[in-house]
Amino acid sequence: MDIVIVGIIVAGAVIFSVRSFVKIYKGEGDCSCGTGCSCSSKNLCNSDFPIANKKQ
Amino acid sequence: MGIAIALAGNPNSGKTTLFNALTGARQHVGNYPGVTVEKKEGKYSDDIGEFNIVDLPGTYSLTAYSMEEVVARDYLVNEKPAMVVDIIDASNLERNLYLCVQFLEMGMPVTIALNMMDVANKRGIEIDHKKLSKLLNIPVVPTIARKGHGKKKLLQAIAAKSESNIEPLKISYGQDIDTALDEMEDMIKSSGFLTNRYNARWTAIKYLENDGQVKELGSKGDKNLDLQLETIVEKVTKHLAATLDTHPEGMIADQRYGFINSILKQGIIKRYHDENRLQISDKIDKVVTNRFLGPIIMIAIIMGLYKFTFSYSEMPVSWFESFFGWLSGAVDSALPEGLLKSLIVSGIIDGAGGVLGFVPLIMFMFFGVSLLEDSGYLARMSFMLDRIFRMFGLHGSSVMAFIISGGIAGGCAVPGVMATRTLKSPKERLATLLTVPFMNCGAKLPVFALLIAAFFSENEAQMMLVITLIAWFGALIVARILRSTVIKGEATPFVMELPPYRMPTLKGILIHTWERTWQYIKKAGTVILGVSIIIWAMMTFPGLDENQSKLFEDQRAVITSQAGYAILSDIETLESDQLSAQASAVKDNLSRVDLDEAKAGLKNSIAGRIGTSLEGLTKFAGFDWRTNIALVGGFAAKEVVVSTLGTAYSLGEVDPEEKGSLSERLKSAEGWGPLTAFSLIIFTIFYAPCFVTVICIAREAGSWKWAGFSVVFNTVLAFGLSVLCYQVGSVIM
Amino acid sequence: METISLRQMRVDQTGTIVSIKAAGELGRRIRDMGLIPGKEIRIQGKAPLYDPVSLRIMGFTLMLRNNEADHIQVEV
Numbered sequence: 001m002d003i004v005i006v007g008i009i010v011a012g013a014v015i016f017s018v019r020s021f022v023k024i025y026k027g028e029g030d031c032s033c034g035t036g037c038s039c040s041s042k043n044l045c046n047s048d049f050p051i052a053n054k055k056q
Numbered sequence: 057m058g059i060a061i062a063l064a065g066n067p068n069s070g071k072t073t074l075f076n077a078l079t080g081a082r083q084h085v086g087n088y089p090g091v092t093v094e095k096k097e098g099k100y101s102d103d104i105g106e107f108n109i110v111d112l113p114g115t116y117s118l119t120a121y122s123m124e125e126v127v128a129r130d131y132l133v134n135e136k137p138a139m140v141v142d143i144i145d146a147s148n149l150e151r152n153l154y155l156c157v158q159f160l161e162m163g164m165p166v167t168i169a170l171n172m173m174d175v176a177n178k179r180g181i182e183i184d185h186k187k188l189s190k191l192l193n194i195p196v197v198p199t200i201a202r203k204g205h206g207k208k209k210l211l212q213a214i215a216a217k218s219e220s221n222i223e224p225l226k227i228s229y230g231q232d233i234d235t236a237l238d239e240m241e242d243m244i245k246s247s248g249f250l251t252n253r254y255n256a257r258w259t260a261i262k263y264l265e266n267d268g269q270v271k272e273l274g275s276k277g278d279k280n281l282d283l284q285l286e287t288i289v290e291k292v293t294k295h296l297a298a299t300l301d302t303h304p305e306g307m308i309a310d311q312r313y314g315f316i317n318s319i320l321k322q323g324i325i326k327r328y329h330d331e332n333r334l335q336i337s338d339k340i341d342k343v344v345t346n347r348f349l350g351p352i353i354m355i356a357i358i359m360g361l362y363k364f365t366f367s368y369s370e371m372p373v374s375w376f377e378s379f380f381g382w383l384s385g386a387v388d389s390a391l392p393e394g395l396l397k398s399l400i401v402s403g404i405i406d407g408a409g410g411v412l413g414f415v416p417l418i419m420f421m422f423f424g425v426s427l428l429e430d431s432g433y434l435a436r437m438s439f440m441l442d443r444i445f446r447m448f449g450l451h452g453s454s455v456m457a458f459i460i461s462g463g464i465a466g467g468c469a470v471p472g473v474m475a476t477r478t479l480k481s482p483k484e485r486l487a488t489l490l491t492v493p494f495m496n497c498g499a500k501l502p503v504f505a506l507l508i509a510a511f512f513s514e515n516e517a518q519m520m521l522v523i524t525l526i527a528w529f530g531a532l533i534v535a536r537i538l539r540s541t542v543i544k545g546e547a548t549p550f551v552m553e554l555p556p557y558r559m560p561t562l563k564g565i566l567i568h569t570w571e572r573t574w575q576y577i578k579k580a581g582t583v584i585l586g587v588s589i590i591i592w593a594m595m596t597f598p599g600l601d602e603n604q605s606k607l608f609e610d611q612r613a614v615i616t617s618q619a620g621y622a623i624l625s626d627i628e629t630l631e632s633d634q635l636s637a638q639a640s641a642v643k644d645n646l647s648r649v650d651l652d653e654a655k656a657g658l659k660n661s662i663a664g665r666i667g668t669s670l671e672g673l674t675k676f677a678g679f680d681w682r683t684n685i686a687l688v689g690g691f692a693a694k695e696v697v698v699s700t701l702g703t704a705y706s707l708g709e710v711d712p713e714e715k716g717s718l719s720e721r722l723k724s725a726e727g728w729g730p731l732t733a734f735s736l737i738i739f740t741i742f743y744a745p746c747f748v749t750v751i752c753i754a755r756e757a758g759s760w761k762w763a764g765f766s767v768v769f770n771t772v773l774a775f776g777l778s779v780l781c782y783q784v785g786s787v788i789m
Numbered sequence: 790m791e792t793i794s795l796r797q798m799r800v801d802q803t804g805t806i807v808s809i810k811a812a813g814e815l816g817r818r819i820r821d822m823g824l825i826p827g828k829e830i831r832i833q834g835k836a837p838l839y840d841p842v843s844l845r846i847m848g849f850t851l852m853l854r855n856n857e858a859d860h861i862q863v864e865v
Contacts, residue, residue, distance in 0.1 A: 002394040002395045002396050003395060005396055006395045006396055006399050006593075009399060009589060010399075010589055010590065010592075010593045013585070013586040013587075013589035013590050013593075014586075014590055016582075016586045017583065017586035017587055017590060017692075020582070020583055020586070021692070021747060024747065024748050024751060025751055116821040116822060117817070117821040119814075119817055119821070121814045121817060121818070147848060147849075148847065148848060148849050150823065150847050151822065151823035151847055151849070154821065154823070179848070181848075266813075301808075303812050305812060305813075305816065305817065306809065306812065306816055306820065309817070309820040309821075309825065310820070310825055310826060313820075313823075313825050337850070338833060338845070338850065341833065341834060341843070341850075342834065345834055345836065345843070346834075347835065347836075347837045347839075348837075350836075350837055351837055439836055439841060439843060439852050440836050440837055442836065442840075442841050442852075442854070443836055443837070443838040443839075443840045443841065444838070446854075452841070452852075480814075547856075549814070549815045549818055549853070549854065549856070549857050550841060550852075550853065550854050550857070551818050551819060551822050551851065551852070551853045551854075551857060552851070552852050552853075553822065553849060553850065553851055553852075554843055554849075554850040554851065554852055556849075556850070
């Protein structure tokens with residue numbers, strides 16, 4: 001019984017973590033820097049100005 | 057569909073404050089130029105109408121030189137909002153109108169929000185806004201965004217005006233340029249050159265201003281006409297150089313100011329004082345940025361903040377610790393022995409709970425940082441540090457990015473990476489981008505707080521200051537190395553407005569503090585919790601196999617068989633202080649076996665094996681396998697270092713009732729001492745940025761190459777420095 | 790009345806901008822911030838290493854580096 005509950009909890013944690021990291025990777029996750037950033041990550045990490053696109 | 061309106065204006069004129077007042081959003085507002093680096097969207101609706109509001113980055117002008125300006129300009133051209141609301145700092149009308157005139161020249165429908173009227177009045181400035189509106193032929197609405205005054209009137213003005221068509225403003229730039237402009241305008245109009253995007257005269261002006269973006273579009277569009285236009289520009293340029301010793305670009309700017317001046321001269325502004333009279337702000341600056349006092353005050357402020365944080369958070373942190381101690385004790389007695397109990401006590405309470413324990417400390421730190429941010433002091437730090445930063449190949453604006461990332465402990469590298477957008481030069485920006493992760497963000501703070509509490513509790517604030525200085529010097533030196541090897545390039549100009557000091561409102565600071573603290577709590581309760589559970593599982597499974605378990609079982613059997621029944625039942629029934637000497641010894645022996653079994657199980661787990669396999673390398677830095685796992689987990693988020701150590705030392709324990717806080721356990725744990733702690737602090741400062749930051753670096757640098765670089769380079773650097781510290785330290789101590 | 794470059798001005802000295810020699814991005818930046826001929830300025834202070842310099846113009850405070858100040862001629 002013990003092992004089943006623990007298994008469910010761990011599986012849940014794995015799914016949750018993987019999902020949130022995938023979200024961050026896609027740039028749509030919760031802001032997880034934990035501090036004063038504007039937490040609408042949708043445009044938090046969007047690339048209006050990547051350096052590579054800017055001419056020297 | 058609502059009316060699309062764009063908020064534009066100079067940096068630090070209160071755009072975001074107005075945006076928040078209108079949309080009810082709580083976007084971050086700070087008292088330094090360039091807080092908003094990307095555009096943000098929001099909605100407002102009531103009986104006046106429905107509005108879709110976009111907050112554009114603040115700009116002084118609409119050139120193609122800087123990214124914010126290009127973003128703002130492209131937005132206006134591509135999205136054609138029904139109204140541009142130009143937020144103008146009333147105490148600074150003349151310079152703010154310079155941008156407004158450029159909107160009008162583009163042919164944009166503009167409404168002026170004359171903001172910070174209260175500040176202007178205090179400074180003895182009175183503005184006849186009705187007359188200004190008449191002369192410019194656009195609505196002008198006085199507002200005080202901080203208090204939400206005037207926002208209804210502003211929206212009414214927008215709703216009333218947003219449908220009518222607008223003729224672009226024509227300014228005379230002197231005869232030479234005007235003639236050339238007329239000629240160019242005709243050519244552009246007749247050939248329909250870029251007219252789907254820009255108004256013809258505006259294109260012509262941009263050619264004369266040598267605007268890179270428009271010229272590039274032009275040369276791609278119509279080669280022939282582009283050449284013809286260039287010829288005219290060249291002719292005018294030569295003529296102006298010969299006759300007036302100037303160039304079209306300068307001339308156009310000067311004439312724009314001339315136009316503004318001619319309007320303001322008609323009795324728009326009434327001043328009761330000399331405009332350059334010393335304000336209170338300037339008097340403060342005389343002291344605070346003084347050549348000798350300035351740097352001392354800067355260090356004193358940071359030191360004061362740390363002192364404040366550590367001394368006032370001590371009590372609440374210990375309450376949190378005892379709460380979690382009580383909680384794990386309660387769970388321990390309520391649940392039967394087994395995996396579930398281990399998960400809850402060691403994984404969740406000692407793991408994620410350990411991170412939550414530092415909430416009061418984080419909160420005090422955020423309070424101080426918010427106070428500094430809102431006051432306007434941070435811009436003075438840029439002022440004082442620019443020269444030093446330039447020596448290391450960075451820029452005065454890098455200072456801001458450093459501080460946001462945690463230059464004063466407790467920021468975050470993600471917005472810090474974003475803040476590098478205020479840097480105009482791509483090379484200086486890249487160098488800043490790659491060095492901001494060295495700052496001590498709010499996630500590293502609990503790691504430092506833990507180690508400081510355990511090993512440097514005599515001088516907490518001093519130690520934090522030392523950590524801060526190490527991070528800054530390290531970042532500067534790395535920047536210097538990068539700038540003289542992989543990202544070589546010239547220094548770029550630095551012209552920045554120093555915003556006046558503002559008395560921060562308590563409400564504003566409390567909101568900032570709470571939002572940041574809440575973010576920290578939320579993160580601890582979600583991502584950190586998830587990772588803690590995974591790490592607990594990695595530290596628990598596969599556990600010992602039968603042969604090994606049998607070994608410990610046999611040991612126990614030996615002890616119990618020797619002890620005899622009477623003693624065993626005593627151990628079962630009596631309190632420990634009532635036991636005979638013999639019984640105590642048996643009990644101790646038994647718990648030593650339990651402890652050895654727990655340790656062996658931990659070491660045999662997946663995490664234990666990974667950590668042990670790294671030990672061969674990390675022993676030179678003084679890290680054992682537990683620390684290794686913590687540091688690997690820290691890549692997900694730096695708080696995980698604390699939660700993993702919490703779980704590791706909790707699993708190795710047998711009697712949860714005897715344990716203290718994690719810092720107390722570390723103090724008595726073998727292999728730990730001030731030197732190991734210091735080595736770990738150094739490693740934590742410099743090693744790979746967390747996952748989110750790496751993603752952001754990749755996005756902002758425009759390539760995964762730089763993100764990969766920052767992971768590998770930083771980790772190698774951190775390891776090298778920790779080994780150096782540990783080895784040198786071992787020799788000395 | 791004499792014309793000197795902004796770099797040579799002392800703290801608390803006032804003057805009127807005569808000309809700006811910089812073209813291109815730098816010239817543009819200087820002008821965008823309101824530093825244009827005819828404006829009166831007062832040097833407010835210098836950073837610990839004498840660079841950058843902060844000045845008051847049109848009722849606000851601006852800072853720029855000595856390298857930029859070289860391009861600005863001021864009548865004092």
